[in-house]
Structures are given as C-alpha cells and as structure tokens.
Amino acid sequence: DDNGGSSPTSGAAAGNSAAAQQVQSTGSSGTSCTYSTYGAEKVDLKNVTVGFSQSESTSNPFRATETQSITDEAKRLGIKLIQRNANANVQQQNTDIQDMIAQGAKVLIVAPENSDGLAPAFAQAKAKKIPILTIDRTVNGTACSDFIGFIGSDFAGQAKIAAQDMAKALPDGGNIAILQGTSGNNVAQARTDGFTKEIAASSPNLKVVASQTANFDQATGQKVMEQILQSNPDIKGVYAENDTMALGAIQAIKAAGKTPGKDIQVIGIDGTEDAVKDVAAGVMFSDVETNPRFGPLAFQALTDFYSDKGTPTNVIIADHHFTKDNAQQALDNGDVY
Amino acid sequence: MVQPQGAQPVAAEPTAAPPGGSPAPAPVLEVTGLHKSFTGVHALRDVDFAVRPGEVHALIGENGAGKSTLIKVMTGVYEPDEGEVRLRGEEAAFASPLAAQEAGISTIYQEVNLVPMMSVARNLFLGREPRRYGLIDSTRMKREARDILRDYGVHVNPARPLRSLGLGAQQMVAIARAVQIDARVVIMDEPTSSLEAREVETLFGVIRRLRAQGIAIVYVSHRLDELYQVCDRVTVMRDGAVVRVDDMSAVDRITLVSLMLGREIGDVRKHGATGFADAEHQVKGAPVVAAHDLQRRHQLDGVSVDIRPGEVVGLGGLLGSGRSETAKAIMGALPLDGGTVEIGGATTRRTVAASIRAGVVMLPEDRKLEGIVPSLSVRENIVLAALPRITRAGLVDRAKQDEIVDYFMKRLRIKASGPDQRVSELSGGNQQKVLLARCLCLDPKALLLDEPTRGIDVGAKAEVQGSSTSWPSRGSACCSSRRSWTSSSRAPTASSCSRTAAWSASSRATTSRRTRS
Amino acid sequence: MSTLNPTSGPGGPTVPDAGVNVDVTGETRLERITGVAQQQGGLVSLVIVFVAACAFSDGFADWGNFQSILVGNAYTSLLALGMTFVILTGGIDLSVGSMFALGGVLAAWGSGHGGILVAVLLPLVVAALFGLLQGTLIAKARLAPFIVTLAGMLFARGLLQAISAEGTDTYLVPKGSPFLWLGDGTWRPILTAVVLFVLGGILLMRTRFGQALFAIGGSENAALLMGLPVARTKVLVYVLSATVAGAAGMLNASRLQSGVTNIGVGYELTAIAAVIIGGTLLTGGAGSILGTAAGVLLLAVIQNLIGVHLSQYGSSASDLANGLFLAVVVLIQTTLTRVRRLP
Amino acid sequence: MTDVAVRPTPAVLDRNRVITWLQDYGVYAAIVVLIAINTAIKPSFFSMDNFRVQAFQVVPVLIVALGMALVITTEGIDLSVGAVIALSSAVIPLYLGYGPWLSIVVALVAGCVSGLLAGLMVAVANVQPIIATLALMIGLRGFAVILNGASAKSVTDETIGALGLDSWFGIPQEVWIAVVLVLVVAFVVRRTAFGRRLTAIGDNRAASALAGLPVKRVLVAVYVISGLFAAIAGVFLVGHGGYADPSNYGLNYELSAITAVVVGGTPLTGGRIKVLGTVAGAVFMQLVAATLIQNNVKNSYSQMVEAVIIIGAVYAARGRSGR
Numbered sequence A: 001d002d003n004g005g006s007s008p009t010s011g012a013a014a015g016n017s018a019a020a021q022q023v024q025s026t027g028s029s030g031t032s033c034t035y036s037t038y039g040a041e042k043v044d045l046k047n048v049t050v051g052f053s054q055s056e057s058t059s060n061p062f063r064a065t066e067t068q069s070i071t072d073e074a075k076r077l078g079i080k081l082i083q084r085n086a087n088a089n090v091q092q093q094n095t096d097i098q099d100m101i102a103q104g105a106k107v108l109i110v111a112p113e114n115s116d117g118l119a120p121a122f123a124q125a126k127a128k129k130i131p132i133l134t135i136d137r138t139v140n141g142t143a144c145s146d147f148i149g150f151i152g153s154d155f156a157g158q159a160k161i162a163a164q165d166m167a168k169a170l171p172d173g174g175n176i177a178i179l180q181g182t183s184g185n186n187v188a189q190a191r192t193d194g195f196t197k198e199i200a201a202s203s204p205n206l207k208v209v210a211s212q213t214a215n216f217d218q219a220t221g222q223k224v225m226e227q228i229l230q231s232n233p234d235i236k237g238v239y240a241e242n243d244t245m246a247l248g249a250i251q252a253i254k255a256a257g258k259t260p261g262k263d264i265q266v267i268g269i270d271g272t273e274d275a276v277k278d279v280a281a282g283v284m285f286s287d288v289e290t291n292p293r294f295g296p297l298a299f300q301a302l303t304d305f306y307s308d309k310g311t312p313t314n315v316i317i318a319d320h321h322f323t324k325d326n327a328q329q330a331l332d333n334g335d336v337y
Numbered sequence B: 001m002v003q004p005q006g007a008q009p010v011a012a013e014p015t016a017a018p019p020g021g022s023p024a025p026a027p028v029l030e031v032t033g034l035h036k037s038f039t040g041v042h043a044l045r046d047v048d049f050a051v052r053p054g055e056v057h058a059l060i061g062e063n064g065a066g067k068s069t070l071i072k073v074m075t076g077v078y079e080p081d082e083g084e085v086r087l088r089g090e091e092a093a094f095a096s097p098l099a100a101q102e103a104g105i106s107t108i109y110q111e112v113n114l115v116p117m118m119s120v121a122r123n124l125f126l127g128r129e130p131r132r133y134g135l136i137d138s139t140r141m142k143r144e145a146r147d148i149l150r151d152y153g154v155h156v157n158p159a160r161p162l163r164s165l166g167l168g169a170q171q172m173v174a175i176a177r178a179v180q181i182d183a184r185v186v187i188m189d190e191p192t193s194s195l196e197a198r199e200v201e202t203l204f205g206v207i208r209r210l211r212a213q214g215i216a217i218v219y220v221s222h223r224l225d226e227l228y229q230v231c232d233r234v235t236v237m238r239d240g241a242v243v244r245v246d247d248m249s250a251v252d253r254i255t256l257v258s259l260m261l262g263r264e265i266g267d268v269r270k271h272g273a274t275g276f277a278d279a280e281h282q283v284k285g286a287p288v289v290a291a292h293d294l295q296r297r298h299q300l301d302g303v304s305v306d307i308r309p310g311e312v313v314g315l316g317g318l319l320g321s322g323r324s325e326t327a328k329a330i331m332g333a334l335p336l337d338g339g340t341v342e343i344g345g346a347t348t349r350r351t352v353a354a355s356i357r358a359g360v361v362m363l364p365e366d367r368k369l370e371g372i373v374p375s376l377s378v379r380e381n382i383v384l385a386a387l388p389r390i391t392r393a394g395l396v397d398r399a400k401q402d403e404i405v406d407y408f409m410k411r412l413r414i415k416a417s418g419p420d421q422r423v424s425e426l427s428g429g430n431q432q433k434v435l436l437a438r439c440l441c442l443d444p445k446a447l448l449l450d451e452p453t454r455g456i457d458v459g460a461k462a463e464v465q466g467s468s469t470s471w472p473s474r475g476s477a478c479c480s481s482r483r484s485w486t487s488s489s490r491a492p493t494a495s496s497c498s499r500t501a502a503w504s505a506s507s508r509a510t511t512s513r514r515t516r517s
Numbered sequence C: 001m002s003t004l005n006p007t008s009g010p011g012g013p014t015v016p017d018a019g020v021n022v023d024v025t026g027e028t029r030l031e032r033i034t035g036v037a038q039q040q041g042g043l044v045s046l047v048i049v050f051v052a053a054c055a056f057s058d059g060f061a062d063w064g065n066f067q068s069i070l071v072g073n074a075y076t077s078l079l080a081l082g083m084t085f086v087i088l089t090g091g092i093d094l095s096v097g098s099m100f101a102l103g104g105v106l107a108a109w110g111s112g113h114g115g116i117l118v119a120v121l122l123p124l125v126v127a128a129l130f131g132l133l134q135g136t137l138i139a140k141a142r143l144a145p146f147i148v149t150l151a152g153m154l155f156a157r158g159l160l161q162a163i164s165a166e167g168t169d170t171y172l173v174p175k176g177s178p179f180l181w182l183g184d185g186t187w188r189p190i191l192t193a194v195v196l197f198v199l200g201g202i203l204l205m206r207t208r209f210g211q212a213l214f215a216i217g218g219s220e221n222a223a224l225l226m227g228l229p230v231a232r233t234k235v236l237v238y239v240l241s242a243t244v245a246g247a248a249g250m251l252n253a254s255r256l257q258s259g260v261t262n263i264g265v266g267y268e269l270t271a272i273a274a275v276i277i278g279g280t281l282l283t284g285g286a287g288s289i290l291g292t293a294a295g296v297l298l299l300a301v302i303q304n305l306i307g308v309h310l311s312q313y314g315s316s317a318s319d320l321a322n323g324l325f326l327a328v329v330v331l332i333q334t335t336l337t338r339v340r341r342l343p
Numbered sequence D: 001m002t003d004v005a006v007r008p009t010p011a012v013l014d015r016n017r018v019i020t021w022l023q024d025y026g027v028y029a030a031i032v033v034l035i036a037i038n039t040a041i042k043p044s045f046f047s048m049d050n051f052r053v054q055a056f057q058v059v060p061v062l063i064v065a066l067g068m069a070l071v072i073t074t075e076g077i078d079l080s081v082g083a084v085i086a087l088s089s090a091v092i093p094l095y096l097g098y099g100p101w102l103s104i105v106v107a108l109v110a111g112c113v114s115g116l117l118a119g120l121m122v123a124v125a126n127v128q129p130i131i132a133t134l135a136l137m138i139g140l141r142g143f144a145v146i147l148n149g150a151s152a153k154s155v156t157d158e159t160i161g162a163l164g165l166d167s168w169f170g171i172p173q174e175v176w177i178a179v180v181l182v183l184v185v186a187f188v189v190r191r192t193a194f195g196r197r198l199t200a201i202g203d204n205r206a207a208s209a210l211a212g213l214p215v216k217r218v219l220v221a222v223y224v225i226s227g228l229f230a231a232i233a234g235v236f237l238v239g240h241g242g243y244a245d246p247s248n249y250g251l252n253y254e255l256s257a258i259t260a261v262v263v264g265g266t267p268l269t270g271g272r273i274k275v276l277g278t279v280a281g282a283v284f285m286q287l288v289a290a291t292l293i294q295n296n297v298k299n300s301y302s303q304m305v306e307a308v309i310i311i312g313a314v315y316a317a318r319g320r321s322g323r
C-alpha cells in the first residue's frame, strides 16, 4: 500500500503518539456541530465511503505525511476511503470533490488549496447534504453550515513564535530577510503578517531589508538568498516561511563563505526532519512545527459529528517548537516527519 | 524562328481608348524615377515604366534584371527608395498588396502565392467569398469554383487541398483568382513558366479578353515566342535599368536578346545566346535507371521508364499526368504501392540518400516548397546534397566547398552579391540555377529534371541545356519532364531555342497514364 | 464587372477539353469516412478512450460523472477555444492562464464595486486591451508570439498581484449579487461553453475572418500577396484570445464566487495540448473547433480516469500516467492524421 | 553580360545598418547597460563574488538553452528539459553508492534516453514536438519522483558538490564546463555537416529530404543532445543545492531556456541559430532577475518589469521586417 508518496520516517512518526496532533484550543465560542444541526443524514462511518481531497503534490513531506496519516487512520478504523490530489490547482480540486461525490462519497475531508475558490464544490456537497470537514487550511464560509469545521495550525501564531525567536537570536538587532511562501497563498500571507507585526511591535531593532518570495521551494530559496546576500552582505537573520526554503537559505549562506547559526541566524517553519537536525546541530536557530498528522483528529471529529456530542468547529492544534534544547530529543523519539 | 504575331497597334482596339481618346491613351499605371536597393544590390535604378489601358505590355530582362522587384514595388510589397507610382495620373504609394488590390491592381506573382493547405475553392475565393446572411456560402463557392476552373482546363474537386495539385494546375488557379478580381491592371510575373502548351493557349485567350475590355496587362516571361503572340509593347530591363521601350512588333528576337544580355546583335546572331556547340551524344549500354510498373494509388498506374547512358528521355503528358510523381518515385521520395526501380542494374534502398549515392539526382519542380532552403546562403544551398562528399570526419572541407561553389556560380552565371547571400534574396531564375548547381555538383549518372528551366532566361536556358547535354556526353543520362526542350507526347512544342531539334532527336518520350481516367 | 471566364462571351478561345479527368468527387463512402477520421484524429481517439472507459472503468458511465467532467472543464475549455484561433495563424498565446486569473479578479472586484455590469465588462475590456497590445507587438512590430505572450503572461500575473496585495487580497463576489447567476448550477456553464464553441466554429468556417486565419497560418506571405488584411487579422486574433480568456475567468469567478488569485498557472499548456490533440497544426493553417472540443474532452476524460484509479497512489503516479496517456493518445492521433504529412 | 555580380556595399551608416547592428549585438549591449546600472546603484555588483553567484545560477539555464537552441533550429521545441533535470537529479542519489562518476554517467544516459524518446516521437512517429515533449514533461517528472521517493534527498558527495560549488582559478568549474560546451556547439554548428543539416532541416524540411539529408537521424540526434544537456544541468543543480529534489528541480526551465534562446536572436521558426547569442540571452535574463531581487522589488512589480524588459530586448534585436 506504499504509495511512494511518503518518506520512510513519516510512517513511524505518524504512529508515534508523542508526534500526534494535540489540540491546543477549540475556538472561543466552544460551539459544537452535529449531523442534525448541520442537516446531514446520520450515517455509520464504517458503512459509507469517505472522500479525501488533498490540495498539493505529495512531494512535500508535509503533504505526504498528511495523506499518509488520513489513509492510515481510515484503514485502522476500517473505513472505506477514496482520495484525489489536485496538485495545487483550485479548479481541479473542485472537480475532484465533485468526482468523489459522483463516485458515492458520503462524507468528505478536504485539505483546501486556498480559502477561496471552492464554492461550487462546497455548494454541491451542501445541496446533497454531504458534510465536509476542512483541515490544515481554512475556507471561507460558515462552520456547521457550509462545512463542519476546521482542524489546523495557527499560522499567524507560528509566525509570531518565529519572530520572538528572531529577537532572541539577535538580541543586538540587525538586518533580516524574509523568504516568503507562494504569492497569493493564505498560509504564506498569515506567516508574513504574523511575523512582521510581531517584529514591529516588540523588536524595533530588527529591520526587514529584503522580503522576497521563494515559492515554498528549496532551490528557489537558495537562489533568492544568494542574491540577497550579494545586495545585503550585512544580513544577520533569515526567516523562512517553511523549512525547505530555510534549507535553501542555509546552502546559500554556506556558499557565500558565512556560517549559518553564527554569522546568520535561520528560523523556519514546519518541523521537518532535515530542518530539526539542523536545529540540533546549531545550524538553524529554531523551527516551529506544522503538524501534518491529521488522521486521528479528523476521524475523531467525524465520529463525534455523528454522535450527539458533536465536534468543535474550530480546532487549533498545538504545534511543537523545536529549539536547540529539545531538537535532538525530538529526533531521537522520532517525533519529526 | 517564330514569327511575331498578335502584335497589333493599341489604337486598333476601340474599347481600349478612353472617351474622346487619343491614339495612345494615358497610362493607367505609371512609375517614374524608381530606385530600390537591397543590402548590397541595386535592384532598380531610375526605372520609368508605364502601361496603358487595353495593352499587353511585356516586361523582359535576364534573370535578376529587376522585373519582379519592379512589380513588387508597384504593388505595395516593397517600398521604393526613391521615385513615385501613379495610378490613373494620381500619385499612389500603396502601403500593402491589399491597398494595390483595392485600387484595382491584380497580381500573379512569380512564385505561386496561394495557400497550399487550403482547398482549391477557398484559395480561389479567399477574401471575396460569396456570402449569404453574412456567412460564407460554401456550397455556392464550391460550385462556382468548379465551374470557373473547368474553363481553365482544371477539372478537380474544389474541396481538395491546393497542394495536392501539380504546380501547373496551381498556377492556373492563381491565374483564375487574379482575373476574378475586378481589376484595371493585371500583372503576371511569369505565369506560363509551369504551364503546358494547351494551358498557355487558355491563358492567352484570357489575356485577349481582358485586353478587349480595356484592362492593362503587364506580362513577364522568358519565353520570347509567347511575347510575340500576345504582347503589344515591350519594356526591356537590364541590371535594374530600363534599356528599351517599344512596340513589340518593332523589335525582333535577336534585338530583344541582345538588349537583354547587353551584347552586340551580331555577336548574338553568330554565337546564339551562349557559346555552346551542339552536343553530340551516343546512347549506349544498359539503362542507368530502370523503373518498372510503378504503381501508386490515384497517381501512377504502371509507369515504366528506362534511362540509358547518354540519353535524354522526355516525360510527356498533361498537367497532373504524374510526371512529377514518376520522378519522385524513382528518386525514392515517394512511397510506392508497387513496381521496381533499379539504378545501375541493382535495386537500391528506397531513400533519397541511397539514390543519390547510386548516382541519381533530382531537381524538384516546386523550387519554393521543395527546392531552396531560404535562409541558407547560396554556397550552402549549392553543396547541400554534396555534404557527404565534402565532409571528412564530420567536418566540412571548406576548400573543396568553395571550389565547387565557385565553379558553378561562374559556369551557370548565378547572379548574387556573393556566395554568402541568402538564396531567398536571389531572383527566381537565379534560385533555379542554384538548384541546378546542387544537382550538377553531385556528378550524377542520371539527372531527373522536373521543369528545370522554370523561369530562367534565354542565356541561362542555353546554359542549362548545355550543362545537361554535357553530362550525357560524359556518360550520364538525363530525364526531364519539361515541355519546351523535350517533346511531350501529345503536345509537341517549339522551343525557344534552336537546339530543340537535336534535343528531340535524342529524346524518347514515355507516356504515363493516370488512374481514374 | 470583369469577372470573366475564358470561354464566355465572344472572342473567347474555345478551350479544348484538357483531357485530364481527375475529378475525384466520386469518393466511396468508406473513403469519405476514413477521410473524416484522418482529419479528426482527436475525435476518433476520444471515442476510443470513451468507449474503453465505459467498458472497463466502474462508475465512469454515470450521468453524475459526465456532468462533473463537463462542468469542471466548461470554462477552462474556452481557453482552448481562443487558442485554436491563435494557433491556426501559426501563433501561440501563453498569456491565457494569467488572463483567466486576471479576468476573475477583475470580475470579482467589479461585482463588489459596481455591480454586474462592471463585473462583466471590466474584465472583457481589460482583456481586449491587453490582447490589442500583444497583437500589435506581434503583427506590427513583428515580435515572436511566443515571447510576446510569455511576457504577457508575466505581466498579467504581476498586474493581478499588484492589485491584490501580492495575491493575498481575494475579492469575493457579494452574496446575492446578480453576477452569481452567470456561472450558477451545472447546465449554465456547460451550455455557455457549447454556445461559444458553436459560435467559434461559425466564426472560423463561415466568415472571411476565419478564412483569413487559415490563409495566414498556411502561408503568411501568400496571404499578404493575396491582399488579405494580415496585420489586422493577426491583431484581432490576439484580441479574441485574450478576451475569451478574460471572459472565461470572469464566468469562472461567478462560479467560484470569488476572484482566486493563484488560479490559472499552467493552463496555457493544457489549452495548447487540447488544441493540438484536436488536430490543429502548431505551425498553423489547419485545424478545427470540433477537433479542439474533442481534445478538451479527451484530456478531461483522461484526467477523470486517472483521478479515479490512480489518485490513491500519490500525485507522482498520476503524473506518470498522465504523461503516458498523453503520449499514447497523440501517437494514435498522429497515426490517424497521417494525411497531414507533406507528400 | 555580367558574371557573378559582386557589388560593394555602400559604406553609409544608414538605418538599416543600425538595425542590423542591434540585431547582432543588441543583447550584448543590453548586458553592458544592466551591469552599468547595477554598478551605479551598488558598486559591489561589479565583484568577483557577485560574478560567481550569477554564474552558478545561469550555467544550468544556459546549458539547457544550448540544447534548446539546437532543437529550435530544427523548428522544434523541447518542453521536457525541466523534467529531464528532475530525472537526472533523481538518478544521482540512487547510484551514488557506486561512486559519483558512475552516478553522473547514469544520469546523463537517462537524459539521452529521454531525448531519444522525444526524438523518436518527433522524427519517426511525426508527433508535433510541443506535444511530444509535453507528454514527456508531465510523465518524466512523475517517474522521477517515483524513482526518488517523495521527499528531497540530500547529496553530500564531494565530487558532485565540487561541480556545483567549487572553482578552478577563481572561476566555477561549472563555468569552465559550460564554456567548453558552448565552444563545441558553436564549432559543430559552424563547421560540421551536422550543423549545416540542422539549419537546412529547420528551414525547409521538404527540400532537405529531397536533397537526401538524413532528416530523421538529425532530428533524433538533436533531441538526444537536448536531453543530455538538460541532464548535465541536473547534475550541476544537485551539486549546487547539495540535494536532489525531482519534484521541484527544473520547474519552468523550459520557459527560461526558450526565452534565453529567443532573446539571443534565434527565431522560433527555425532555420537559424545563434550560439553566442543564446549565451548572451541567458546571461541577460539572469542579470534582469538579479537586478530585481537584489533591489528587493516586489514580486508583482518584478514580473511586470521583467515582461517589459523582455519585450524591449527582443524589440531591439528583432529581425528586419518583411516589408
């Protein structure tokens, strides 16, 4: 059943309880959603087909682990799962969802490509009374009406932690650069805003001198960083909105004859294995996790949804925060993906 | 010698005279002081040219004299460097061929300029399609196309793509198209170069009717006898300048040739257009090429041809009878359904390269589509097929290459600014010579020439014939499908050159039939 | 009136019967059918794949599935429609993906800032102007279409990001806006596409503009010498393509109820693929709207099959299958379309 | 009677000459201008360090563009180059166990095989190049990712790393190799029969076939070379990045390469090739990107400016108009 879409460690990490997603908060209102308030028919998950719509290529370890986690959990529970991958194409994701409905899916888990643009698919699901649980990125609409609810990270919060780390890493202040995720991606946006707001608020001695997109990609991250280092040789810190870009930046810094972790501090987001190793080795200053192991929480939420108890509509997971102090231990425990 | 005929005074045509007109009506299209140069070449120098309503005006000159350039300047294809174009006395600088067409000038350019992939009917009506409710009425279009073309001797399903027609038939379509346009001036740049005698007659019929309607006609041709048949007046060009304007009947052939070539009349009379002696060649030995029972659906039905050393074989037949196909089939350029081709007594692999290695080369009929490689230089075009012979370890031997190119450029008098000039910049006839050089430099045992003298001037025609005759005498064979120097089985024609007799004497016509007849 | 036939009227020569009897109108029915098959290799491939899918893929032959395929590709298929015109002239338009996105963003913005008229017209006008600029650079300044529209692709994307805070401000179509009516439901998008394809077919086959496109693609020089308005036609074709792409984006915004900013990336390649599978020559001069429609559907069906059977094996397996499928289909299509080879 | 008429070119500097000059040297002039502007903004732009950074980034594109130029000369196009880069990067870690050189050889062979597939589809099966290579582009990347397994693999081998990071005499090894490739290609194009055939086939395929040129063989060879060059670029990228990432390596390289070729003056309609122009085109585009990023221009404006610059460059270097 290996799909070639998961790294060797992800399976282990997915089954590792310490690595599992932990709920941080379930939204201030504490509202909960059941099939009856949603207006869906009651079904027994074990007797129906559940559809999972992945938004992006599984070549990203985050995506691979996420898909693996959902697949594993469905198998563990004996639930029939069908799935699609839209490869970062919103249009395709609409089609995917509609295809799965046509194929008989009665419940859907959707990892949206973006907040907007899934209206037709969601509308069709709603018309057919097929509930949708969204994970990892939010969509516009009303919880427990257009969709059941959301499970995922607090992207702005992650960025805020990264900004605080940057302040710690550079107590004397200095020039810093941001490697942004893909333009127009709401995760990237939240991670930019969260970071710059926090810097502006609490670290006036940190100055963002370069802020360029590197498309969440390592090679691009390296290229862009190489250029930035030419025009800003005095850069002291780099905030990369995901780990792959951070790894690219590190390569660029080394090539420029500087030492990452000493001359330039690098902070990333995602908590992938390679990055956490760098944190442990002091090459990276810190890394904020984005936990992709959605399977258990997602199916728990669905089970609760079909019970009288109901499921909270906004579940924010507690992401790990890897620093020099805990990185090695996390690696030893197999907590990273 | 062909007698001048059909050269009547313009004034004798009552329709041609404008109301209250004088014997020589005012020119409808006129250019004065025209200059045009391209990088390195002065194509037109101070050219004055005028054509009157109701006259057929011959425009002649050797290859590269500037005829096509003059036409292109008059019709808005090129912008003149200096000088002006006047239409009915008013200055008219056409910004595009479209503008010229709208002003009533219809042109048949030297190279067939139709769209090969579109159907015959669509080509015929392009831009003027019959419409119904604002939409093209294609049924009517096809019907009318069929009717019109039938009158030009082209019996063809008008829905067929144009390129499936032979070049001659394409030329007829182009002529029909040009004449359909409501024009005051019709310009024809070598309309007959790929036509059969019978089609030429058809064309002349058209021309005479146009003249009767008071339409002015500019007629370019290298076939001097034709000029005397239809033209009223003549303008002779040499090296980009006009050297004589006169009534057609006032200039005899020898004078014409001497004017074109810029040589003394006596000289021309003595030596002919070139200094070639009649080649004597003997037909001897086993066939160099033996094609037997060639079959190809809809195109060839059991064609057999033998070509022996020293022999010139003419392939006769009408438009589209399959002569070009036969040549291509022998060359290995056309897949066959049946039949065999032996070269030098052995069957070769049926590829062009193998045929060339075995000593058979072909000069294709359509120089634009299948002949020249337009953006390569004259030099590169000449040695293109000879690359394997002048290459060592993959490297082109430049000395050898230059030797070949130099020899043939001189021998065939290819007029170019130099071997580095892009071949597409040469005049039509000179392009043809380049292609001929490409064939000859392969030192072939058999030469398949498909319309080899298309558009080349008197002097050069003799050169071509001279070169080809000199090959048989060196033990090569020669097979051609051109009408004017080999006899076509049904329509023997007089050649413009005195050597025709010798030619047909040693020629043997082979008939090829078409299927579905 | 000088339209003349050589035989008509007095003084005309009696044209002897040329004796060439090549009247090939008497084709047999079989020849005619193979002729159509040869011209419509894409359509034939579609039928083959479709029949195979119905026979061997569970759940494929399902009304809901067909609807999903059709509606999912209704608007993007319009990019291929516009692209057909461009490719017929021997050009190419790489900017349609960006234009699709820009059209959507402008429509969504317009629906919130001026109502349905602005929502509909703004993207059309901007797209048309954009196409006008591209067309002028190509037809008048004689720059290569590939490079002009590549720049256009960058520019439109940049412009879109500039008006949406680097792509992060997504304009939503207000709830209850009449603009939403346009792209609502299943049948409206499908019918819109069908109508536009039919209109496109008429434009191509039954108007002088359409014929000029074939002529330009077949031989631009000849078209020029035949007195066709080459430059004007070429400009128009880019205007048409951009406008159609903008319109598709606009309709799509109505369907998605927002102007998604990072949409449309790589759509130009899918459109080109559909056009070419449909039998249009990239070098221009031959092709058909019917073929393009077949190409679009063929790709959509393949996508659907891959989704059903291979998605669970990860995106790379889908890619591999996609590539293989495409290769096989074009091989079939090319074999069928042998007739196109120059003799 | 005039023999071969060789008329001297009038030695006036007219508009035509300026246009011809721009056509031939416009890109080079534009490069000088860009460097001058950048140096004025920040003198350190004109430094060895910066030169090396730009060189590392441009070399892979340039090498791919060289192969692309050959393909374009035959009136073709190769969209699969990016995927070939992915494939070659996927192969390296797989065979690294047998030593760096073997893995490099396997990567290059993989590139050739992919090129062979493209060439056969184009030359033998007569599929239109854009669609044949599009199929490869999609399929190969999937294949590469499956070979590699999902996530990027780090490649710490010294030899490969050196190829992507180290210098000989202060100039990156990559650059030396690229120079050799450029010279070889230029030589082949100008001096060999192959070069001659390449242009002839791209210019008039029917005529070339009738002149007995080995059309199919040349076409196949050209795609194989393009595949090989893309694979070389893939090796360099692995060396430079220190990891292999088939899902992201080489994305959009086909477009960058085509842009470089066209900006360098080779027409997409085939039949003509400018080898040095292609180099200049790639360098020019690299400098444009460097200028924009180094001055921290927003992505949105970057794209628009880049678009305008591309048009400007091509406009300056455009061919003489048909009229």
Ligand SMILES: Nc1ncnc2c1ncn2[C@@H]1O[C@H](COP(=O)(O)OP(=O)(O)OP(=O)(O)O)[C@@H](O)[C@H]1O
Residues within 6 Å of the ligand: B038, B039, B041, B042, B043, B061, B062, B063, B064, B065, B066, B067, B068, B069, B070, B110, B415, B416, B424, B425, B426, B427, B428, B429, B430, B455, B457
């Ligand atoms: N586009 C061009 N670029 C450069 N030179 C050109 C161009 N067109 C024509 N010439 C040159 O101008 C001269 C006149 O050519 P033109 O085609 O007018 O001759 P022509 O009289 O029509 O000859 P032919 O009888 O062979 O058709 C030739 O020397 C030719 O090489």
Ligand SMILES: Nc1ncnc2c1ncn2[C@@H]1O[C@H](COP(=O)(O)OP(=O)(O)OP(=O)(O)O)[C@@H](O)[C@H]1O
Residues within 6 Å of the ligand: B153, B154, B155, B156, B164, B165, B166, B167, B168, B169, B194, B298, B299, B317, B318, B319, B320, B321, B322, B323, B324, B325, B326, B365, B481, C020, C022, C023
């Ligand atoms: N007058 C015509 N009417 C109908 N079809 C024609 C005519 N002329 C040519 N064709 C078509 O053109 C095709 C090509 O013929 P081909 O070129 O072998 O002829 P050809 O004998 O070389 O004559 P030419 O080259 O003088 O036209 C034939 O298959 C025929 O169908």
Ligand SMILES: O[C@@H]1[C@@H](O)[C@H](O)OC[C@H]1O
Residues within 6 Å of the ligand: A056, A060, A062, A187, A216, A241, A242, A269, A270, A290
């Ligand atoms: O960091 C992650 C990013 O890499 C992915 O593309 O989207 C989800 C994010 O959390």
Ligand SMILES: [Mg+2]
Residues within 6 Å of the ligand: B067, B068, B069, B110, B189, B427, B428, B429
């Ligand atoms: Mg001429």
Ligand SMILES: [Mg+2]
Residues within 6 Å of the ligand: B166, B167, B323, B324, B325, B365, B450
């Ligand atoms: Mg013929």
